[in-house]
Amino acid sequence: MGDILATGDTILKVEAGGYNLTSKFPALYVKEDAHTGNPTVEIREITIDDLPPDDVLIEVHYSDVNYKDALATQPSSRVVQHYPIIPGIDLSGVIIESRNPRFREGDQVLVTGYDLGTAHFGGLSRYARVPADWVVPLPKGLSLWDAMALGTAGFTAALAMDALQMHGVRPESGAVLVTGASGGAGSMAVNMLADQHYEVAASTGKTALDYLAALGASQILYRDEVSVPSKRPLDHEKWAGGIDSIGGTTLEYLLRTTRYGGAIAAFGMRGGTQISTSVFPFILRGVHLLGIDSVYCPYDYRQEIWRRLGSDWKPSQLHRIAQNTVRLHELPHVLEQLLQGSHLGRTVVDLIRS
Numbered sequence: 190m191g192d193i194l195a196t197g198d199t200i201l202k203v204e205a206g207g208y209n210l211t212s213k214f215p216a217l218y219v220k221e222d223a224h225t226g227n228p229t230v231e232i233r234e235i236t237i238d239d240l241p242p243d244d245v246l247i248e249v250h251y252s253d254v255n256y257k258d259a260l261a262t263q264p265s266s267r268v269v270q271h272y273p274i275i276p277g278i279d280l281s282g283v284i285i286e287s288r289n290p291r292f293r294e295g296d297q298v299l300v301t302g303y304d305l306g307t308a309h310f311g312g313l314s315r316y317a318r319v320p321a322d323w324v325v326p327l328p329k330g331l332s333l334w335d336a337m338a339l340g341t342a343g344f345t346a347a348l349a350m351d352a353l354q355m356h357g358v359r360p361e362s363g364a365v366l367v368t369g370a371s372g373g374a375g376s377m378a379v380n381m382l383a384d385q386h387y388e389v390a391a392s393t394g395k396t397a398l399d400y401l402a403a404l405g406a407s408q409i410l411y412r413d414e415v416s417v418p419s420k421r422p423l424d425h426e427k428w429a430g431g432i433d434s435i436g437g438t439t440l441e442y443l444l445r446t447t448r449y450g451g452a453i454a455a456f457g458m459r460g461g462t463q464i465s466t467s468v469f470p471f472i473l474r475g476v477h478l479l480g481i482d483s484v485y486c487p488y489d490y491r492q493e494i495w496r497r498l499g500s501d502w503k504p505s506q507l508h509r510i511a512q513n514t515v516r517l518h519e520l521p522h523v524l525e526q527l528l529q530g531s532h533l534g535r536t537v538v539d540l541i542r543s
């Protein structure tokens with residue numbers, strides 16, 4: 190009889206020569222339908238042997254749900270590079286086997302982005318194997334649950350706020366507009382900016398006014414107001430900065446209305462991938478358009494942002510934003526809400542109890 194590697198209520202047992210490869214555990218599993226070619230989603234019992242070989246084996250305690258995870262279950266989304274795939278672009282957990290000297294059994298870690306859940310089996314699984322280069326030690330100040338309440342959404346919002354600050358958008362500069370404000374990344378951006386004493390305006394398509402006010406928004410605009418197309422290259426100067434999770438005509442609006450010298454950090458595409466603009470915001474107002482990518486963010490910068498998320502940038506309303514912690518079997522409902530745009534804040538997925 191082997192030892193139980195006790196982290197939570199783990200089921201994996203070490204036999205004399207290694208892991209018991211036959212112990213089954215659940216994972217969200219997406220494969221292509223043999224007839225239609227469309228992705229089909231199921232919760233499948235798999236074994237460690239089904240995971241790709243890699244440096245580090247992690248017992249996943251928590252994952253979370255991002256818009257990209259919902260897209261991974263849809264036909265023609267281009268998020269998934271090949272099927273079958275276990276989605277889940279984020280995970281947090283405990284290392285149970287490492288072939289890399291930087292990590293040891295028992296280390297608490299998180300992984301976000303890279304190919305996780307898109308070209309490599311992801312976090313919506315009780316166990317995951319990943320390259321050591323993707324693994325970030327859990328920063329001080331965060332629990333494994335906190336790390337996934339934040340996840341890619343919190344990390345991206347922090348990158349966006351950092352980009353605005355590096356381009357001179359300060360609390361005293363004036364109001365910053367966050368679009369898609371009740372979504373995962375939007376909620377995080379509203380709360381982080383408000384915590385840093387920015388005046389925050391939030392645009393939303395929902396009636397989540399109390400929620401956004403509780404996160405720190407002092408002005409709330411309806412989605413239509415900030416997404417109406419216009420032929421005017423410039424409009425009244427309103428915003429010192431913007432954090433845009435929508436793209437399309439919403440980003441066009443921000444470009445028209447951002448004040449002289451202001452900056453917009455953009456990372457989303459819910460409202461479309463094309464924008465129509467002119468050079469005038471850039472050459473007459475010196476507006477900066479800052480692209481934000483969380484996926485391949487360089488490792489040292491990634492670690493620094495996570496350090497801040499565990500300290501002075503940790504959102505004060507993290508538990509209000511991540512009100513839902515669900516098990517794997519509850520995921521289809523949450524994925525549907527994300528696809529419809531009706532999901533509020535963040536949902537954490539508990540793999541230990543799934």
Ligand SMILES: NC(=O)c1ccc[n+]([C@@H]2O[C@H](COP(=O)([O-])OP(=O)(O)OC[C@H]3O[C@@H](n4cnc5c(N)ncnc54)[C@H](OP(=O)(O)O)[C@@H]3O)[C@@H](O)[C@H]2O)c1
Nearest residue numbers: 256369370371372373374393394395456457458482483530
């Ligand atoms: N570049 C990167 O590294 C990066 C990282 C993270 C996320 N993203 C992208 O950022 C976006 C947000 O991600 P997320 O995970 O926070 O998604 P999310 O939780 O689904 O939030 C998206 C929000 O957009 C708004 N929305 C929904 N449908 C819309 C529509 N048709 N038109 C305009 N607004 C709509 C909704 O907020 P309201 O009702 O409040 O308007 C929704 O809650 C996604 O496009 C995602 O792919 C990119």
